[in-house]
Amino acid sequence: MRKDTCFRLNGAERGVARCSADNAFAVQKPAAVPESASEHDGTFSAAIPPVTPELTYTYDGTFEGWLCCVGESYESKEIPGRIVAVQDNAIIHNDRIEEESLFYSKKIVTLQEKAERVRNGIAAKIGIGFLYLLERSFCTCRPDREEEMLLFTHKGFRYGMRIMNLRQDPVIRNIHKGLRDLGREIDKWYGFIRFSDMQGILVAVIGAKNNVLPFLASHFTDRFHNERFMIYDENHKMALVYRPGRCAVIPMERFAMGDICEEEKLYRRLWKNYYDAIEIKPRHNETCRRTLMPKRYWDYLTEMTMGSS
Amino acid sequence: MDVLEKLKILADAAKYDAACTSSGVERKGSGFAMGSSRDFGICHSFAGDGRCISLLKVLLTNCCSFDCVYCVNRRSNQARRTAFTPPELADLTWQFYRRNYIEGLFLSSAVWKSPDYTSEQMLQVLEILRYEYRFGGYIHAKVIPGTDAILIDRLGMLADRISVNIELPSSGSLQKLAPDKSKDKILLPMGQIQNKIKDNKQGRGRFGGIQPVGSQKLMCKTSMLSQMGQSNHFTDAGLDDREQRIGNLFQNRSGNGHHMLQQDSRVLQKPWNKGSRSFAPAGQSTQMIVGASPENDRQILHLTESLYHRYQMKRVFYSAYIPVVEDSRLPTKESTPPLWREHRLYQADWLLRFYGFSAAELLDEKNPQLHPYLDPKCHWAIRHPELFPMEVNRAGYDELLRVPGVGVESALRILRARKLCPLTWDGLKNIGVVLKRARYFLLCKGKPFPLLSRRKEDFLLAMMSPKERALFQKQERSWFQPSLFTESDLAFSREERAGFADIALPGLDNRQKEALECVRIPVFG
Numbered sequence: 001m002r003k004d005t006c007f008r009l010n011g012a013e014r015g016v017a018r019c020s021a022d023n024a025f026a027v028q029k030p031a032a033v034p035e036s037a038s039e040h041d042g043t044f045s046a047a048i049p050p051v052t053p054e055l056t057y058t059y060d061g062t063f064e065g066w067l068c069c070v071g072e073s074y075e076s077k078e079i080p081g082r083i084v085a086v087q088d089n090a091i092i093h094n095d096r097i098e099e100e101s102l103f104y105s106k107k108i109v110t111l112q113e114k115a116e117r118v119r120n121g122i123a124a125k126i127g128i129g130f131l132y133l134l135e136r137s138f139c140t141c142r143p144d145r146e147e148e149m150l151l152f153t154h155k156g157f158r159y160g161m162r163i164m165n166l167r168q169d170p171v172i173r174n175i176h177k178g179l180r181d182l183g184r185e186i187d188k189w190y191g192f193i194r195f196s197d198m199q200g201i202l203v204a205v206i207g208a209k210n211n212v213l214p215f216l217a218s219h220f221t222d223r224f225h226n227e228r229f230m231i232y233d234e235n236h237k238m239a240l241v242y243r244p245g246r247c248a249v250i251p252m253e254r255f256a257m258g259d260i261c262e263e264e265k266l267y268r269r270l271w272k273n274y275y276d277a278i279e280i281k282p283r284h285n286e287t288c289r290r291t292l293m294p295k296r297y298w299d300y301l302t303e304m305t306m307g308s309s
Numbered sequence: 310m311d312v313l314e315k316l317k318i319l320a321d322a323a324k325y326d327a328a329c330t331s332s333g334v335e336r337k338g339s340g341f342a343m344g345s346s347r348d349f350g351i352c353h354s355f356a357g358d359g360r361c362i363s364l365l366k367v368l369l370t371n372c373c374s375f376d377c378v379y380c381v382n383r384r385s386n387q388a389r390r391t392a393f394t395p396p397e398l399a400d401l402t403w404q405f406y407r408r409n410y411i412e413g414l415f416l417s418s419a420v421w422k423s424p425d426y427t428s429e430q431m432l433q434v435l436e437i438l439r440y441e442y443r444f445g446g447y448i449h450a451k452v453i454p455g456t457d458a459i460l461i462d463r464l465g466m467l468a469d470r471i472s473v474n475i476e477l478p479s480s481g482s483l484q485k486l487a488p489d490k491s492k493d494k495i496l497l498p499m500g501q502i503q504n505k506i507k508d509n510k511q512g513r514g515r516f517g518g519i520q521p522v523g524s525q526k527l528m529c530k531t532s533m534l535s536q537m538g539q540s541n542h543f544t545d546a547g548l549d550d551r552e553q554r555i556g557n558l559f560q561n562r563s564g565n566g567h568h569m570l571q572q573d574s575r576v577l578q579k580p581w582n583k584g585s586r587s588f589a590p591a592g593q594s595t596q597m598i599v600g601a602s603p604e605n606d607r608q609i610l611h612l613t614e615s616l617y618h619r620y621q622m623k624r625v626f627y628s629a630y631i632p633v634v635e636d637s638r639l640p641t642k643e644s645t646p647p648l649w650r651e652h653r654l655y656q657a658d659w660l661l662r663f664y665g666f667s668a669a670e671l672l673d674e675k676n677p678q679l680h681p682y683l684d685p686k687c688h689w690a691i692r693h694p695e696l697f698p699m700e701v702n703r704a705g706y707d708e709l710l711r712v713p714g715v716g717v718e719s720a721l722r723i724l725r726a727r728k729l730c731p732l733t734w735d736g737l738k739n740i741g742v743v744l745k746r747a748r749y750f751l752l753c754k755g756k757p758f759p760l761l762s763r764r765k766e767d768f769l770l771a772m773m774s775p776k777e778r779a780l781f782q783k784q785e786r787s788w789f790q791p792s793l794f795t796e797s798d799l800a801f802s803r804e805e806r807a808g809f810a811d812i813a814l815p816g817l818d819n820r821q822k823e824a825l826e827c828v829r830i831p832v833f834g
């Protein structure tokens with residue numbers, strides 16, 4: 001199921017004839033239609049507890065922790081204005097460390113059983129696909145994603161899976177945007193990752209905006225399943241490591257690629273040569289190249305970092 | 310000559326081929342082969358001209374015994390000639406693939422000695438890749454007109470897509486510019502390929518596609534996220550020696566993957582995916598050169614349409630003729646490549662494939678060329694005012710597809726969203742409809758777009774993309790002079806709508822030359 005949906009989502013970003021993420025839920029049982037569909041204000045927030053702007057939840061920054069925040073919000077029928085991660089005494093919000101003190105806050109302790117309960121609740125009431133969307137949304141780099149995902153979940157409980165089709169709603173639109181952005185970046189990295197052969201191990205370094213590593217795993221482990229490889233994300237300080245039959249995403253503070261051997265240099269040079277030769281010079285089009293291959297990827301591309309020979 | 314040199318020459322000679330897609334096959338990595346193929350295709354890089362690099366696109370050789378006038382490799386042209394040996398090329402592909410530079414191989418070739426001889430050489434490359442390296446990536450092979458049917462069969466069994474270039478849009482031009490090729494020699498293999506693909510599908514029933522051979526179950530299929538959240542280690546040791554442990558993880562490797570596989574292949578010397586392999590699973594495609602011969606867009610589109618219908622082509626590619634050789638039968642070397650025309654043809658082609666348009670609808674005898682300033686869909690909509698405006702909450706999928714500014718994706722979204730509640734103009738915007746254009750053609754709950762300017766010039770400018778508009782305003786300043794416009798208002802009443810169709814669009818033929826540069830994005834340096 002997971003794999004299946006994953007493929008659809010990726011495909012959706014490219015394929016024309018294929019429709020978007022929400023297609024994955026076509027099989028879901030119909031959920032309650034908003035009764036007052038004609039009256040609602042377009043934000044679909046009826047029957048959702050009001051947001052308490054001054055209230056802050058703190059959690060440990062993991063997806064399980066966030067699920068516990070959902071549980072808490074549900075039990076006490078409140079929606080916090082902010083959800084921030086606290087890791088090693090630093091307050092992290094929108095992937096940045098914040099200075100301010102936690103004024104009116106509730107500490108949400110991550111309990112595996114509680115997270116599991118929320119997980120099951122979502123799967124049973126809304127659908128397993130929704131859980132999958134949450135996991136993906138959690139890895140995006142959208143500002144205020146934790147808060148938006150909470151609203152999203154509340155609306156999901158209220159209206160069911162069909163909420164994904166209500167793109168009129170700003171929360172849903174932002175969720176879609178985040179997912180699309182993530183999907184696009186994953187697709188880009190599928191192509192832009194450049195491995196170097198380090199004594200038989202393939203090593204690549206990337207710098208991703210969204211946390212894409214977990215989503216790169218299935219593609220690369222499938223493709224290079226009898227190789228050993230590592231993909232290091234220097235922005236998130238994490239690495240995807242694989243050897244036949246075993247694969248994991250692990251935190252890794254530092255990584256530097258060592259000296260490369262002659263053979264590797266030769267293939268890099270061949271590739272660079274090929275890259276230069278394939279361009280039709282009279283049709284040179286820098287704008288087009290930069291749109292399709294934004295500059296931020298160039299540091300990780302062999303053909304763009306190597307000088308012409 | 311070393312491989313570096315050869316690659317330069319042979320990639321350079323192959324670059325005019327337009328097709329570089331790797332889509333159409335979904336194939337999982339299998340137990341002993343390496344590589345996979347994704348249905349949606351993956352771009353691995355973008356060349357300086359903005360074209361996607363997905364496959365290693367090279368010629369096997371540029372030694373040619375044919376003499377096609379438009380081609381750099383023709384017999385009578387002075388050029389450096391070289392050829393890859395099959396093992397060289399296979400190794401190159403393999404090494405590029407491992408480093409994730411490419412999605413696979415696009416193998417084409419000039420005609421060396423004879424079509425059959427060349428095809429045999431190409432077959433050797435594919436055989437080494439598929440049988441020795443157990444390469445599971447994408448392969449696109451070109452079929453040379455005049456190749457023996459048996460060889461084509463074998464090529465198709467190894468490649469994912471095969472293609473025969475139709476080269477020029479009419480047999481007259483073909484005779485004139487490519488005297489060694491003929492219509493029959495091109496259409497014959499096309500028909501053969503199509504029949505093979507069809508047989509294959511029918512004969513195989515549910516095994517028509519590719520079956521993975523005992524694909525490995527990987528633990529990474531379980532939730533990666535929960536692994537990330539909890540501290541996930543290979544062993545229970547602390548965090549600090551993690552890097553070392555990664556070293557351990559890789560420790561018991563035996564040589565590099567390449568050698569291991571070569572040994573393996575001796576044991577597993579079975580045909581590549583025997584019993585589950587189908588003939589050219591990604592179908593066939595073709596390409597034609599635009600602008601080297603006098604055919605008009607209408608002829609080209611009709612030809613395209615019949616290729617889609619008769620031969621079930623997956624794609625027809627167009628390549629704007631880039632003057633590389635001087636010859637009296639061709640446009641001069643100074644002429645600009647008709648990029649604008651190529652772009653418009655791709656747009657029209659898109660409409661044929663995904664929007665349910667027919668070639669006859671898009672162009673007729675009165676309009677034999679695609680419009681320089683308007684894309685084919687807008688141009689069509691302007692000529693059919695009787696169909697608009699359309700109520701967005703009632704229109705069917707096919708109808709919605711015909712509205713400028715609504716695409717396949719947004720049409721589907723409209724259908725889904727309006728099930729829940731009627732759509733409003735704001736909602737439409739969030740759905741991803743290009744309102745700038747669509748607002749002229751739609752009604753929401755019976756209401757037109759608020760404060761819509763109905764002046765003809767505004768309307769026409771809204772139909773153009775910024776690039777088209779810039780060009781238009783540069784070249785057609787006079788067009789806005791009041792003498793050309795007696796009425797300044799363009800309301801959607803019946804009578805006036807009828808008049809809508811004969812808005813004096815600038816005469817196409819002389820404009821078209823000027824518009825050649827249109828859609829060309831500014832050049833740096």
Ligand code: SF4
Nearest residue numbers: 373375377380383419
């Ligand atoms: S057959 Fe014609 S088009 Fe092909 S390489 Fe030879 S001269 Fe060029």
